[in-house]
Amino acid sequence: MLFGLLLGFLPEASTMARPVDYLFWFCIAVLVFFTALIFATIFYFAIRYRRRSEDEIPPQIQGNLPLEIVWTVIPMGIVAVMFVWGTALFIRNARPPADATDVYVTGKQWMWKIQHSNGRREIDALHVPEGVPIKLIMTSEDVIHDFSVPAFRVKKDVLPDHYTSIWFTADRLGKYRFYCDQYCGMGHSQMRGYLYVMTPGAYEAWLHHGVQAQTMAQAGALLYNRMGCSTCHGTGKGPPFAGLYGKTVRLANGSTAAANDAYLRQMILYPGQKIVAGYRDIMPTFKGQLTEEEVLDLIAYIKSLGSKPGNTGE
Amino acid sequence: MATATVTAIPTDTGIETRNYLNADYGLKSWLLTTDHKRIAWLYLIAITFFFLVGAIAALLIRIDLLVPQGLIVTPETYNKLFTMHGIIMVFLFLIPSIPAVFGNFLIPMMIGARDVAFPKLNLLSWYVFVTGGMFVMYAIAAGGVDTGWTFYTPLSTSYLNTHVMAAAAGVFIAGFSSILTGLNFIVTIHKMRAPGMTWFRMPLFLWSMYATSVMQVLGTPVLAITLFLVAIERMFHVGIFDPALGGDPLLFQHLFWFYSHPAVYIMILPSMGVVSELIAAFSRKRIFGYEFVAFSSVAIAAISFLVWGHHMFVSGESVYAGVVFSALSMAVAIPSAIKVFNWTATLYKGSISFDAPMLYALGFIGLFTMGGLTGIFLATLAVDQYVHDTYFVVAHFHYIMVGGAIMGYMGALHYWWPKMTGRLYPDRWARVAAFIIFIGFNLTFLPQFVLGYLGMPRRYAIYPAQFQSLNVLSTAGASILGVGYVIPLIYFIWSLRYGPVAGPNPFRAKGLEWTTPSPPPPHNFEQTPIVTEEAYAYGSGVPHSV
Numbered sequence: 082m083l084f085g086l087l088l089g090f091l092p093e094a095s096t097m098a099r100p101v102d103y104l105f106w107f108c109i110a111v112l113v114f115f116t117a118l119i120f121a122t123i124f125y126f127a128i129r130y131r132r133r134s135e136d137e138i139p140p141q142i143q144g145n146l147p148l149e150i151v152w153t154v155i156p157m158g159i160v161a162v163m164f165v166w167g168t169a170l171f172i173r174n175a176r177p178p179a180d181a182t183d184v185y186v187t188g189k190q191w192m193w194k195i196q197h198s199n200g201r202r203e204i205d206a207l208h209v210p211e212g213v214p215i216k217l218i219m220t221s222e223d224v225i226h227d228f229s230v231p232a233f234r235v236k237k238d239v240l241p242d243h244y245t246s247i248w249f250t251a252d253r254l255g256k257y258r259f260y261c262d263q264y265c266g267m268g269h270s271q272m273r274g275y276l277y278v279m280t281p282g283a284y285e286a287w288l289h290h291g292v293q294a295q296t297m298a299q300a301g302a303l304l305y306n307r308m309g310c311s312t313c314h315g316t317g318k319g320p321p322f323a324g325l326y327g328k329t330v331r332l333a334n335g336s337t338a339a340a341n342d343a344y345l346r347q348m349i350l351y352p353g354q355k356i357v358a359g360y361r362d363i364m365p366t367f368k369g370q371l372t373e374e375e376v377l378d379l380i381a382y383i384k385s386l387g388s389k390p391g392n393t394g395e
Numbered sequence: 396m397a398t399a400t401v402t403a404i405p406t407d408t409g410i411e412t413r414n415y416l417n418a419d420y421g422l423k424s425w426l427l428t429t430d431h432k433r434i435a436w437l438y439l440i441a442i443t444f445f446f447l448v449g450a451i452a453a454l455l456i457r458i459d460l461l462v463p464q465g466l467i468v469t470p471e472t473y474n475k476l477f478t479m480h481g482i483i484m485v486f487l488f489l490i491p492s493i494p495a496v497f498g499n500f501l502i503p504m505m506i507g508a509r510d511v512a513f514p515k516l517n518l519l520s521w522y523v524f525v526t527g528g529m530f531v532m533y534a535i536a537a538g539g540v541d542t543g544w545t546f547y548t549p550l551s552t553s554y555l556n557t558h559v560m561a562a563a564a565g566v567f568i569a570g571f572s573s574i575l576t577g578l579n580f581i582v583t584i585h586k587m588r589a590p591g592m593t594w595f596r597m598p599l600f601l602w603s604m605y606a607t608s609v610m611q612v613l614g615t616p617v618l619a620i621t622l623f624l625v626a627i628e629r630m631f632h633v634g635i636f637d638p639a640l641g642g643d644p645l646l647f648q649h650l651f652w653f654y655s656h657p658a659v660y661i662m663i664l665p666s667m668g669v670v671s672e673l674i675a676a677f678s679r680k681r682i683f684g685y686e687f688v689a690f691s692s693v694a695i696a697a698i699s700f701l702v703w704g705h706h707m708f709v710s711g712e713s714v715y716a717g718v719v720f721s722a723l724s725m726a727v728a729i730p731s732a733i734k735v736f737n738w739t740a741t742l743y744k745g746s747i748s749f750d751a752p753m754l755y756a757l758g759f760i761g762l763f764t765m766g767g768l769t770g771i772f773l774a775t776l777a778v779d780q781y782v783h784d785t786y787f788v789v790a791h792f793h794y795i796m797v798g799g800a801i802m803g804y805m806g807a808l809h810y811w812w813p814k815m816t817g818r819l820y821p822d823r824w825a826r827v828a829a830f831i832i833f834i835g836f837n838l839t840f841l842p843q844f845v846l847g848y849l850g851m852p853r854r855y856a857i858y859p860a861q862f863q864s865l866n867v868l869s870t871a872g873a874s875i876l877g878v879g880y881v882i883p884l885i886y887f888i889w890s891l892r893y894g895p896v897a898g899p900n901p902f903r904a905k906g907l908e909w910t911t912p913s914p915p916p917p918h919n920f921e922q923t924p925i926v927t928e929e930a931y932a933y934g935s936g937v938p939h940s941v
Contacts, residue, residue: 091849101777112768119764126742137746141934144684152736160725167775175714224550231850234781238710242638245711262784262852264543267471270855
């Protein structure tokens with residue numbers, strides 16, 4: 082760990098970095114204490130009780146129950162602290178605030194494609210504002226990847242056919258690296274980029290800079306018409322979309338589902354898997370007809386039709 | 396490699412008695428042997444070969460990482476190198492290492508039996524193992540495989556055009572060797588103990604071998620099934636793991652780690668057993684808290700099947716599954732800590748000598764302590780979310796597998812070599828090598844903890860320049876470590892012909908294996924021993940060396 086001190090620490094650039102570092106350094110303290118204890122004890126015993134004569138017979142000691150209890154209970158207490166501390170932080174890090182800004186990340190061999198809600202796209206780069214909670218909704222077009230931002234102390238695997246997400250609030254301006262941390266084939270080590278933390282003002286300027294493309298919701302609306310969604314979903318043959326996002330939907334089989342990103346994706350690509358109560362199983366699959374980015378556009382469009390606030394979780 | 400050398404031990408330099416090495420001559424007498432001691436040699440030769448191949452891959456990896464862009468190979472080749480290194484070292488070296496060599500040689504001798512329960516099955520296990528190994532060697536010779544040793548789907552099933560099938564077939568086949576060996580050992584320990592050899596008189600090595608065998612028998616079939624499913628998806632495009640075919644990519648990880656986490660304990664528990672033997676012998680003391688050490692092996696084996704999810708904290712597995720697996724993973728730390736404390740306490744008021752095997756045992760305790768404690772970092776959810784899949788993980792499991800498992804293996808090799816060959820190696824060189832290995836190891840892997848903390852991902856052929864100095868340091872350490880491994884290779888081969896005659900018990904240790912001549916006669920004991928005391932009864936007197 083001396084080398085870490087010499088090289089300078091990795092910057093703590095998000096609100097969750099410092100709490101994770103406190104826990105990390107607590108773990109380091111436990112590591113150093115017990116390693117030092119064991120090494121010192123071994124050295125002391127090894128020298129103090131070195132063999133003095135070839136025929137020496139040392140006193141035979143069977144064991145000591147109180148000692149066994151002590152060195153069972155103390156480590157239990159220490160790992161219990163690590164467990165509770167680590168779990169509390171992890172659960173907090175798994176729950177994005179309701180007002181987090183969604184940014185969409187699609188991994189493919191071997192690049193990261195980023196979409197912002199207003200339609201701004203970037204590749205192997207991610208611009209975020211300082212002080213604003215950002216939620217990355219991530220999926221993969223091929224194999225499993227992993228989006229890792231060491232300066233923020235977060236990472237999560239990025240899976241094909243699933244949405245996973247991480248969130249963070251950057252609190253230090255600067256340029257930080259992000260990496261693919263899950264081995265994904267030949268170009269794995271080049272599947273990385275830079276994350277830019279900007280002031281909110283600079284971020285707004287960046288977001289609206291250049292030729293203004295359509296927003297994701299607008300792109301989704303065009304798709305909605307082009308793919309013929311409106312022939313059913315606008316006419317009562319299929320469930321309506323207004324105010325759908327975030328609601329709890331009753332299904333034909335009696336169960337319920339939360340209308341979140343993963344649900345909407347599943348309904349577009351595998352419509353037969355969940356039938357909304359009161360409707361027939363007539364929707365064709367759009368699997369293979371839409372890219373992951375187009376699915377995200379459609380979801381953004383559905384979101385734009387109104388959502389129930391406070392229920393945007395997984 | 397050494398078959399000819401072994402059989403060529405001259406009988407005119409002191410070892411004249413009939414023993415398992417000179418009882419029969421010729422290649423056929425080795426390749427068709429059912430003597431557990433000769434089968435141990437067959438394994439030793441095979442795994443030494445595989446170790447060298449795996450070590451060459453490691454060497455090339457470390458040389459390549461000297462510069463950020465990669466010094467000698469393309470990223471494609473780099474990916475094949477770390478895959479080969481992992482597959483060979485895990486499946487063809489570490490898993491068979493102590494069980495197949497020292498388990499085979501010692502279990503019958505330690506319990507006072509003539510052989511294992513199923514000698515022919517034992518020989519078959521070796522042929523199965525070598526066949527599996529040949530498939531892996533073929534995969535390399537034919538152009539390599541780049542899945543990583545973990546074979547993660549859907550990359551391995553739908554995206555790679557390398558020799559995945561040959562490598563997976565090799566691992567699949569070698570797994571059966573592991574199952575058969577485990578089965579053989581379980582039956583042997585249950586049914587073939589000499590009169591008076593009760594469970595609690597057994598050397599602790601046998602407790603750990605027993606626990607290991609149970610894991611091999613219960614865990615390995617799951618790996619076989621998993622690789623079989625990979626093959627089906629790859630060849631027939633049946634959707635099992637690849638979502639594009641209708642499968643679930645996380646299912647593979649659950650199945651794979653259900654075996655491959657216990658596999659970590661299959662690698663480390665035998666070493667723990669060896670260390671118990673070494674600490675007792677070179678302190679001339681019963682292991683402190685024998686029952687606690689024995690049952691901690693069983694506890695580790697039992698809990699090891701319930702912790703696989705800690706490889707998947709950031710995989711998209713549910714947060715609540717993560718919480719449960721975190722708690723269970725923490726639980727494994729307790730029996731491991733109990734072992735470390737009891738070994739250390741055994742030294743108290745002992746009569747400690749510093750022969751080479753003891754240096755490895757003490758090195759094991761120190762390095763395993765560090766490996767184990769950094770394992771708790773990774774069981775802590777929020778910390779894992781930070782360092783998962785970085786070099787921190789690489790450093791952690793090398794502390795367990797090299798600092799732990801291989802230190803134990805080297806200790807075993809130095810401790811029982813005189814028994815196996817009847818010859819001594821040069822003790823001074825052996826101690827020097829042990830120090831070189833300890834220093835080289837730490838210099839290789841301590842910088843990797845820092846690299847992980849700084850965020851360097853594992854399996855990167857090309858890395859940001861900021862990580863170069865630590866990588867150079869690591870490579871420098873690896874070259875020292877390499878020297879440390881070459882020295883024993885030389886003096887062990889030297890000792891086969893020129894080593895001084897060891898005598899039955901050069902370390903004056905307790906245990907049935909030391910009551911026989913060195914090398915032991917073909918059927919180990921002249922007559923079945925009657926056991927009247929526990930394995931470490933040093934209080935009743937220290938045995939003489941002859």
